[in-house]
Amino acid sequence: MIPLLSVKQFFNDLRRQKLRSLMTMFGIFWGACSIVLLFAFGKGITEAQLKSMRGMGENIAIFWPGITAKDFQGLPKGRRVRPTEEDIVLIKQKARSINRISPEYQRWSINFRYGKQSTIRQISGIWPEFGPMRNVTPRMGSRFINDKDITDRRRVIFIGNLLAEDLFGEVGPVGKEVLLNGTPFMVVGVMKTKKQDSSYSGRDSRKGFIPATTFQTMYSNRHLNCFVAQCKPTSSMEITRKEIYEILGAKYRFDPTDREALSVWDTTRSFAFLKNFFLAFNMFLVGIGVATLITGAIGVTNIMNVVLEERTKEIGIKMALGAHKSFILWQFVFETLLITGVGGALGFAFAWTIVALVPMFNLEEYIGVPSVDMWSGITVTIVLGIVGLGAGVFPARRAANLQPVQALKLF
Amino acid sequence: MIKMKGVTKVYTMGEVTFSALKGIDLDIRTGEYVGIVGPSGSGKSTLMNIIGCLDIPTDGDFHLDGRPVGTLSSNDLADIRNKKIGFVFQAFNLLPYATAFENVEVPLLFAGMKGKQRRARVIEVLLRVGLADKIGNKPTEMSGGEMQRVAIARALANEPEIILADEPTGNLDSKSGAEIVRIFESLREAGKTILIITHDVNIAKGTERIIRLKDGLIESNGDML
Numbered sequence: 146m147i148p149l150l151s152v153k154q155f156f157n158d159l160r161r162q163k164l165r166s167l168m169t170m171f172g173i174f175w176g177a178c179s180i181v182l183l184f185a186f187g188k189g190i191t192e193a194q195l196k197s198m199r200g201m202g203e204n205i206a207i208f209w210p211g212i213t214a215k216d217f218q219g220l221p222k223g224r225r226v227r228p229t230e231e232d233i234v235l236i237k238q239k240a241r242s243i244n245r246i247s248p249e250y251q252r253w254s255i256n257f258r259y260g261k262q263s264t265i266r267q268i269s270g271i272w273p274e275f276g277p278m279r280n281v282t283p284r285m286g287s288r289f290i291n292d293k294d295i296t297d298r299r300r301v302i303f304i305g306n307l308l309a310e311d312l313f314g315e316v317g318p319v320g321k322e323v324l325l326n327g328t329p330f331m332v333v334g335v336m337k338t339k340k341q342d343s344s345y346s347g348r349d350s351r352k353g354f355i356p357a358t359t360f361q362t363m364y365s366n367r368h369l370n371c372f373v374a375q376c377k378p379t380s381s382m383e384i385t386r387k388e389i390y391e392i393l394g395a396k397y398r399f400d401p402t403d404r405e406a407l408s409v410w411d412t413t414r415s416f417a418f419l420k421n422f423f424l425a426f427n428m429f430l431v432g433i434g435v436a437t438l439i440t441g442a443i444g445v446t447n448i449m450n451v452v453l454e455e456r457t458k459e460i461g462i463k464m465a466l467g468a469h470k471s472f473i474l475w476q477f478v479f480e481t482l483l484i485t486g487v488g489g490a491l492g493f494a495f496a497w498t499i500v501a502l503v504p505m506f507n508l509e510e511y512i513g514v515p516s517v518d519m520w521s522g523i524t525v526t527i528v529l530g531i532v533g534l535g536a537g538v539f540p541a542r543r544a545a546n547l548q549p550v551q552a553l554k555l556f
Numbered sequence: 557m558i559k560m561k562g563v564t565k566v567y568t569m570g571e572v573t574f575s576a577l578k579g580i581d582l583d584i585r586t587g588e589y590v591g592i593v594g595p596s597g598s599g600k601s602t603l604m605n606i607i608g609c610l611d612i613p614t615d616g617d618f619h620l621d622g623r624p625v626g627t628l629s630s631n632d633l634a635d636i637r638n639k640k641i642g643f644v645f646q647a648f649n650l651l652p653y654a655t656a657f658e659n660v661e662v663p664l665l666f667a668g669m670k671g672k673q674r675r676a677r678v679i680e681v682l683l684r685v686g687l688a689d690k691i692g693n694k695p696t697e698m699s700g701g702e703m704q705r706v707a708i709a710r711a712l713a714n715e716p717e718i719i720l721a722d723e724p725t726g727n728l729d730s731k732s733g734a735e736i737v738r739i740f741e742s743l744r745e746a747g748k749t750i751l752i753i754t755h756d757v758n759i760a761k762g763t764e765r766i767i768r769l770k771d772g773l774i775e776s777n778g779d780m781l
């Protein structure tokens with residue numbers, strides 16, 4: 146007999162055993178929902194933290210002038226080491242672990258003026274590489290400082306998004322002329338808004354960036370305030386640092402192992418820490434997820450077992466009345482699939498709704514934007530479904546393999 | 557209709573075995589109304605379950621309507637239980653969560669009977685046992701006599717040739733029992749082959765033949781009460 150012929154029978158049973166079906170469904174619903182939420186929020190928080198960490202740039206270190214702390218080749222310690230733009234050119238040629246590098250000249254208390262608006266802000270003189278390295282990305286329809294700006298020593302400026310708001314308000318800044326202590330500069334770009342939770346000289350969003358060569362011409366600085374280097378993803382900042390110390394040590398005659406010769410902020414260290422932290426955090430979430438799954442599985446199994454007595458008798462009765470074995474089995478398979486399918490889908494939908502509602506509460510700064518990981522929901526539903534099949538279908542199969550009278554008498 | 561030769565049934569419980577039937581020879585013709593009696597534990601239910609294809613004998617020959625039951629597949633046996641035999645249990649064995657109507661409908665669903673015809677048949681058999689007014693009741697909302705009548709209606713649903721009843725009045729008071737007895741009388745008049753296990757003299761009196769079991773063997777066959 147084709148089981149479909151008895152679809153009515155199947156739905157009758159399901160309808161009559163509402164409580165059991167609902168409880169099982171709720172178990173699956175709950176498991177799927179909580180695990181999807183768990184991973185959605187975990188992912189959101191992790192992404193948010195890593196993103197703001199990356200706001201300053203990935204795999205970068207900032208180097209400031211330093212004072213030697215070791216005697217070297219008859220020279221005393223306590224000498225100042227102050228790199229220049231030429232040194233950066235040299236490092237760029239020689240250091241093989243370096244991906245990008247840029248000098249940075251800085252000047253504070255610059256009067257920015259556009260029309261009637263004016264504000265006191267800071268500027269940096271940099272190379273084009275500074276942008277991608279430090280995650281200073283131009284908005285649509287604008288650009289960062291480029292090579293031609295450097296060689297031609299152009300009076301162009303790239304400004305942070307908040308500085309742009311302060312000066313220009315609603316007006317589009319690109320192509321406009323802004324006065325820096327009275328000197329006209331043309332705005333070529335505005336920074337795309339970004340999340341940045343650490344910095345070494347103020348947020349990029351309120352700064353102006355001009356070509357290093359222009360800066361040098363205007364203010365005739367010989368020494369850099371600092372320089373920023375990014376190591377290749379395949380290398381490490383330790384290696385880059387060693388290379389830089391060797392190159393500069395040879396030139397300025399200091400011991401390459403003298404760490405004090407330059408003052409360094411290696412952001413990859415805190416980044417590595419954060420990465421490990423979130424790895425642990427996510428493993429913790431996986432742990433909770435597995436525990437939830439086990440709890441759900443136990444729940445589903447229990448519900449199935451509670452009704453096993455009744456159901457074995459039911460199977461016996463149906464077989465006595467002429468049900469084929471295949472009908473019994475299909476009924477249980479369909480039942481389990483339907484219950485887990487609907488429960489899983491509802492749990493998933495519910496979790497998805499919550500995740501979709503979260504942005505309304507403006508918690509982005511703290512918990513990021515949770516995003517639903519479809520696979521976590523599907524995995525949970527499948528696992529609980531298999532548990533349900535194990536708990537429901539295998540006993541049913543055992544019962545269906547008995548003689549009807551044995552199934553009737555079993556309990 | 558029912559032919560048995562040397563049928564035995566041995567129950568095995570771990571290392572212990574027990575012979576519930578020790579060699580039964582039996583011949584029941586179409587339309588006979590047979591009572592099966594005997595002390596408790598003599599093997600009456602075991603025999604009845606084998607005849608009803610609810611259980612299989614350990615050994616021996618069993619032919620039902622000319623077919624050797626031992627060679628049939630489990631689906632064949634299911635179809636026999638569905639169409640050829642109506643079984644009435646002492647403990648009713650109704651689906652507890654289903655109404656009278658739905659209980660009676662079950663064997664019709666397994667037989668693949670289509671909607672309209674099926675509903676008409678359910679009503680018809682429930683009328684025949686005098687339960688037209690309890691169609692929507694669940695077992696918990698019925699008396700023992702009513703439950704047993706639903707069970708009889710269910711056994712009749714597919715118009716089986718054989719009705720098997722294992723102490724159908726065993727769980728009932730005498731008044732309800734009397735109603736059940738009347739139903740079996742009417743079935744007998746309709747020409748069904750009926751086997752009833754009973755301690756009830758009222759039932760036994762009405763049968764054409766009494767088979768007496770003792771310790772797994774037929775002690776006497778054919779005597780009247």
Ligand SMILES: Nc1ncnc2c1ncn2[C@@H]1O[C@H](COP(=O)(O)OP(=O)(O)O)[C@@H](O)[C@H]1O
Pocket residue numbers: 554567568569574576594595596597598599600601602603
């Ligand atoms: N499933 C079983 N397992 C073991 N022994 C059984 C089983 N069913 C019945 N018996 C035993 O077989 C004997 C006959 O049982 P049964 O046919 O139910 O007797 P009756 O119906 O005549 O009272 C009894 O002694 C009973 O204990």
Ligand SMILES: [Mg+2]
Pocket residue numbers: 600601602722
């Ligand atoms: Mg008995």
